[in-house]
Amino acid sequence: MSAVGELTQMVSNRKKGGAKEKHPDNKPALVFMLPWLVGLLGITLIPMVASFVLAFTDYSLLAPPEFVGLANIKEMISDTRLHNSLVVTFIYVFVGTPLQLVMALLLAVVLNQGIKGLAFYRSIFYLPSLLGGSVAIAILWRQMFGANGLINQVAGMIGFENLPGWVSNPDTALSTIILLHVWTFGSPMIIFLAGLRQIPEMYYEAASVDGASKVAQFFRITIPLLTPIIFFNVVLQVINAFQSFTQAFVVSGGTGGPSDSTMFYTLYLYQKGFTQFDMGYASAMAWLLLIIVAIFTAINFFVSKFWVFYDD
């Protein structure tokens, strides 16, 4: 059971109440939990509150924070670069994630059919998702999609000569990063494969006896029984995609260019907070990101009632 599933269940069980629990282990628990408690307070909760307060200040680390009320929020409303970064991020999340998950699901289903050399294929597909977050791969991407890069060399061989560089063209730069995201479909694929293994074979046997075609079996058995895992993958991948940073940073050389076409929200936040040291504005941006991620996660959980099928 995944984190997502467990959280759903805890929320739905909460109202039931139940017998009063005893707490015989309070003392040892305090010792075992101490590192986590300190971390929760010092590394997570207090900084969260602090960043909320900072969102209403002007702070550059050099002088003490100065309370400015809603000035940061007003600035965000009129900041066209910020709006652009939101658009770029939304395109990345809502094009990249579905493409990545569809690839992951398709290949998981094919691999699950008892293909020879499964372990080999699985490794090949999984490897990029482990390396994909590294600067090394982002460097490779920058070369591949450059003016004289691998892609244009291959294009030249089949007759498309002198194409412009993909990463230096504002119309195509974002697609190269989306492609890099799709390339890392291996980790959701592994989760899908594990999920496919959990589907009892008797369902397929019964369906075959009833004369259901493979396609019907896929849509009537595989997909419904896999919905909890699809849901889990969607929730996590959307949350992760909103926070993508490294690839856009490296491919654009830290600028988000050309002409802000790869200016991810997190990259803009980084520039505001850690190159211009506008900490107040960066904090306000961080809270907006949290709110956006929370809204989409909530929507995901809400919509899941209509399409996720829990067997038990």
Next chain:
Amino acid sequence: MTDLQSRPIPADASGAGTGGQGASPATPKPRPRRLVRRGVRHAIMIIASVVMIYPLLWMVVSSLRPNEEIFRNPSLFPISLDFSNYARGWESLAQPFSHYLMNSTLLVLGCVIGNLIACSLTAYAFARLKFWGRNIAFAIMLMTLMLPIHVVIVPQYIIFSQTGWVNTMLPLILPKFLATDAFFVFLMVQFIRGIPRELDEAARIDGCGHFRIFFQVILPLMLPALATTTIFTFMWMWNDFFGSLIYLTTPENFTVPLALKSFLDTQGSSDWGAMFAMSVVSLIPLFLVFLFGQRFLVKGFATTGIK
């Protein structure tokens, strides 16, 4: 759902072909058609594999070629074995590349130790102890799993700049000793729940307290979960970029990802050979961990991924 938890997925579970649409005994197909179908399936898989892996292979091959060749030859052949890119890349930054490899190793080591200690202690409490507020704490822990680090990074930076820890690895390592990687806490909780409680109870009857049960019963049994944690922590921290970029400011403290980034800044697009060479060097440890730790990686993903 408990039956799923207590049935850990075998190492190479996610395949082996029992998940049966392929092999339905009810409708035996004529042999040739089946062969064709199998052939087509393999062809698709092989093409997909090549597309997926080609960029990586090409980078390795290109790192062994002279610079001008990188922009002329998209194929893997002829394979040259010119290591001059490696020699040049190794020395072309402020420090030899081994310095950055060492920094990254230290960072990874600190984070692995922190995660192993802190997450296993926390996980034991969540999985085995009955204490006040456990469910709420567990729900909060699961929610931190989904929290974007950006909401905490600015105040964290301010705190660490006041303690004088900016430009050291402490801001990156210390949180690991405070179990802030909820993913691993959750992974270990799942694992401990699968260990039969009878073992704890037997130890308790023999007079063991919770600390001895943890150290002598649970910890030895959760080695696979610890291995998974080690491998994931290694992979993530070896690649860590955002945190390192913020906290590590001078070249002598750079980790491998920052060294590669500064390579890109200084060399621009001129010396791709050297840049490829050092990129390959940076990927080798990841590749080795992948090669030898794959079953733990797959298992880790599978057990935390189910439902």
